[in-house]
Amino acid sequence: PLVLGIETSCDETGVGLVVGSTLLADALASSVDQHARFGGVVPEVASRAHLEAILPTLDRALSDAGVALSDVDAVAVTSGPGLAGALVVGVSAAKALALGLGVPVYGVNHLAAHVAVDTLEHGPLPEPAVALLVSGGHSSLLRVDDVTAEVEVLGSTLDDAAGEAFDKVARLLGLPFPGGPHVDRAARDGDPAAVRFPRGLTGAGAVARDGTDHRHDFSFSGLKTSVARWVERVRDEGREVPVADVAASFQEAVVDVLSAKAVAACQAEGVEHLLLGGGVSANSRLRALVQERAERAGLVVRVPRPGLCTDNGAMVAALGSMLVAAGREPSAWDLGTDPSLPVTRVQG
Numbered sequence: 001p002l003v004l005g006i007e008t009s010c011d012e013t014g015v016g017l018v019v020g021s022t023l024l025a026d027a028l029a030s031s032v033d034q035h036a037r038f039g040g041v042v043p044e045v046a047s048r049a050h051l052e053a054i055l056p057t058l059d060r061a062l063s064d065a066g067v068a069l070s071d072v073d074a075v076a077v078t079s080g081p082g083l084a085g086a087l088v089v090g091v092s093a094a095k096a097l098a099l100g101l102g103v104p105v106y107g108v109n110h111l112a113a114h115v116a117v118d119t120l121e122h123g124p125l126p127e128p129a130v131a132l133l134v135s136g137g138h139s140s141l142l143r144v145d146d147v148t149a150e151v152e153v154l155g156s157t158l159d160d161a162a163g164e165a166f167d168k169v170a171r172l173l174g175l176p177f178p179g180g181p182h183v184d185r186a187a188r189d190g191d192p193a194a195v196r197f198p199r200g201l202t203g204a205g206a207v208a209r210d211g212t213d214h215r216h217d218f219s220f221s222g223l224k225t226s227v228a229r230w231v232e233r234v235r236d237e238g239r240e241v242p243v244a245d246v247a248a249s250f251q252e253a254v255v256d257v258l259s260a261k262a263v264a265a266c267q268a269e270g271v272e273h274l275l276l277g278g279g280v281s282a283n284s285r286l287r288a289l290v291q292e293r294a295e296r297a298g299l300v301v302r303v304p305r306p307g308l309c310t311d312n313g314a315m316v317a318a319l320g321s322m323l324v325a326a327g328r329e330p331s332a333w334d335l336g337t338d339p340s341l342p343v344t345r346v347q348g
């Protein structure tokens with residue numbers, strides 16, 4: 001079956017076309033430039049941009065794939081989590097298309113789609129697996145027994161998401177929004193050992209005073225504050241901020257924690273496969289360090305190419321295709337949006 005996937009949860013309008021686990025097209029329009037001067041995504045601006053981009057992006061996907069709209073057998077759409085007004089555009093479009101075509105519509109979880117997208121590159125997911133999901137709004141360790149049905153949360157961030165930390169530190173360093181890719185690039189010329197920034201919730205800090213176990217959880221707000229203080233002090237002393245060194249040292253602190261905890265979660269779960277997903281998994285240092293540590297621990301890592309790590313329509317089509325193949329029920333026609341859909345709910 002030919003599955004159309006629609007993504008509009010944040011600032012990317014994505015339309016993907018997938019047959020089985022074969023990617024036919026992945027068209028993308030981004031409103032990122034319109035948000036840059038605000039230093040973050042402005043929801044109303046994003047909604048309007050989706051409205052303008054959705055049909056041209058659909059047309060581009062169809063022509064890239066060389067198929068007609070009438071060839072589509074099912075429509076999948078991100079129904080949550082994400083920005084309320086942005087999600088509405090995608091879900092409305094998906095329902096109208098599906099209804100017009102007489103095909104089923106599947107509301108899917110954006111986060112599960114970040115995990116499922118790897119099937120387009122590397123085939124069926126090894127299950128059970130542990131997934132490190134790191135994006136602009138979320139950072140979690142998941143146990144995935146069947147991504148079409150069951151995702152269990154092993155741990156999450158207690159404060160900022162990893163991508164959010166990258167974006168905030170980038171801003172501090174005067175790098176453009178979204179900061180992740182810019183920090184990644186700046187860090188290449190820096191010394192990751194220049195400043196020893198804190199690794200939140202590691203070592204003795206992994207267990208709270210009240211005994212709560214935070215082994216699989218993350219915390220990045222202390223790190224962000226620590227970078228801010230350090231930069232402030234250097235500026236107060238009238239010295240120039242060594243941007244590359246700070247970027248590399250900050251990045252090292254984040255990916256050190258992410259990779260160590262991902263490997264530890266696999267070991268705790270007795271699971272051999274580690275999946276990476278979400279925008280931050282495009283980070284070059286994270287990819288390298290996870291690979292190195294996982295290999296040493298006898299684990300197998302799967303990570304999509306960077307272009308599939310950040311938001312896109314192909315990931316939604318990929319999960320939709322898996323739901324169809326698994327014989328899951330489509331959504332009802334009153335499918336709505338859920339801006340805070342929990343990752344445990346694969347279908348919205």
Ligand code: ATP
Nearest residue numbers: 135136137138163178180181184279280282283311
């Ligand atoms: P969510 O998936 O949680 O709803 P989102 O959809 O906005 O959030 P994604 O597109 O999955 O997020 O990821 C965007 C985030 O990834 C941004 O914070 C961005 O800075 C970060 N990011 C992208 N590329 C890199 C990179 N190379 N290094 C570090 N961070 C990166």
Ligand code: MG
Nearest residue numbers: 010011012311
């Ligand atoms: Mg984005």
Ligand code: FE
Nearest residue numbers: 135279310311
């Ligand atoms: Fe995302």
